[in-house]
Amino acid sequence: MEKLWRKNYLNIEPYTAGEQPKTDDIIKLNANENPYPPSYEVYKTIAEFEANDMRKYPLSDSAPLRAAIAEHCSNLYGARLTPDNIFVGNGSDDVLAAAFRAFFNSDKPVMFPDITYSFYPVWCELMKIPFVTVPVDDKFMINPEDYAPENGGVVIANPNAPTSIGMGLDSIRRILDLNQDCIVIVDEAYVDFGGESAVKLLSEYENLLVTQTFSKSRSMAGMRIAMAYGSTELISMLNAVKDSYNSYPLDRLAIATGIASVGDEEYLEAITSMIIATREKTAAALRKLGFDVPQSSTNFLFVQHKTLTAKRIFEYTREKGIYIRYWDKPRINNRLRITIGTNIEMSKLIAALEELIAAECK
Numbered sequence: 001m002e003k004l005w006r007k008n009y010l011n012i013e014p015y016t017a018g019e020q021p022k023t024d025d026i027i028k029l030n031a032n033e034n035p036y037p038p039s040y041e042v043y044k045t046i047a048e049f050e051a052n053d054m055r056k057y058p059l060s061d062s063a064p065l066r067a068a069i070a071e072h073c074s075n076l077y078g079a080r081l082t083p084d085n086i087f088v089g090n091g092s093d094d095v096l097a098a099a100f101r102a103f104f105n106s107d108k109p110v111m112f113p114d115i116t117y118s119f120y121p122v123w124c125e126l127m128k129i130p131f132v133t134v135p136v137d138d139k140f141m142i143n144p145e146d147y148a149p150e151n152g153g154v155v156i157a158n159p160n161a162p163t164s165i166g167m168g169l170d171s172i173r174r175i176l177d178l179n180q181d182c183i184v185i186v187d188e189a190y191v192d193f194g195g196e197s198a199v200k201l202l203s204e205y206e207n208l209l210v211t212q213t214f215s216k217s218r219s220m221a222g223m224r225i226a227m228a229y230g231s232t233e234l235i236s237m238l239n240a241v242k243d244s245y246n247s248y249p250l251d252r253l254a255i256a257t258g259i260a261s262v263g264d265e266e267y268l269e270a271i272t273s274m275i276i277a278t279r280e281k282t283a284a285a286l287r288k289l290g291f292d293v294p295q296s297s298t299n300f301l302f303v304q305h306k307t308l309t310a311k312r313i314f315e316y317t318r319e320k321g322i323y324i325r326y327w328d329k330p331r332i333n334n335r336l337r338i339t340i341g342t343n344i345e346m347s348k349l350i351a352a353l354e355e356l357i358a359a360e361c362k
């Protein structure tokens with residue numbers, strides 16, 4: 001007999017992350033991870049960490065980390081931020097999920113681009129938030145004017161993923177001006193690779209929430225730390241949501257290593273500059289091989305070859321032990337997303353592509 005409780009299962013399609021290989025001899029360019037280690041300050045903090053402290057719960061408000069982030073960001077962006085303008089969570093996936101819950105409670109649909117971070121529709125489905133997607137143009141550009149219709153909120157990744165394209169603050173400002181009656185979330189997971197941060201606009205827009213993460217530029221994807229910046233009002237709403245389902249998202253080690261990483265601005269600058277240099281070199285090499293490569297403001301490239309299909313390239317490089325990202329989805333199923341690794345890793349990728357092109361593009 002059909003069990004009635006099966007009718008009450010949650011019926012959702014979850015987000016699929018880039019594959020994590022089981023062996024080490026893989027060149028992994030499929031999850032936008034940083035090829036360089038975290039700051040040496042993080043190593044020292046782990047070495048000195050007092051394991052006995054794990055007996056105790058962490059600080060539920062992560063106050064010292066929020067203070068460190070507020071100070072760092074005030075310097076970096078010339079903004080005046082206090083710890084009460086900062087919310088921290090267990091990666092931006094946690095921070096964004098809390099923000100969707102806190103701010104997207106309208107009957108009107110939330111808006112975001114059709115080609116963007118594929119977690120946004122997943123959270124909407126999970127939380128039963130109505131949404132509409134807005135097509136980017138055929139160059140994958142977001143047009144701010146498209147966000148004029150009445151809506152229940154807007155979420156924009158800037159720079160966008162997987163397109164790698166960044167928008168200027170004038171465009172973000174336009175979206176904010178068109179949407180003064182709802183919350184606009186700007187997801188800045190990649191901003192440290194050449195994007196322009198909307199944190200600078202916080203003093204002008206009380207309905208703006210900006211999120212950033214330690215996962216990409218700070219080489220700490222495995223530690224799960226991210227933050228949101230906003231007015232004290234928005235931040236207190238996020239805390240209310242957090243305290244309604246998990247009061248301790250950041251553990252003691254995350255708080256300690258997060259502070260260590262934030263304190264080492266020089267290192268962040270050094271590794272992001274290296275990645276940007278490698279990105280530009282790789283983009284030039286790919287263009288020479290017949291790839292279309294939009295100008296990237298991130299640590300990845302979103303490419304299409306003039307003759308070979310994305311699927312063929314994906315399968316070939318995978319056989320060679322190089323993992324890149326391919327989606328069998330409308331509009332992007334002939335594109336590949338390639339994370340920028342070290343110079344050596346990128347040279348190996350280019351060599352593999354040269355071989356494939358020599359063999360199959362006569």
Ligand SMILES: *Cc1c(COP(=O)(O)O)cnc(C)c1O
Pocket residue numbers: 032090091092093094117157161187189212213214215221225226
């Ligand atoms: C990677 C990524 C995130 C999530 O990062 P976390 O590891 O959860 O901090 C959020 N948004 C975009 C656009 C991303 O690419």
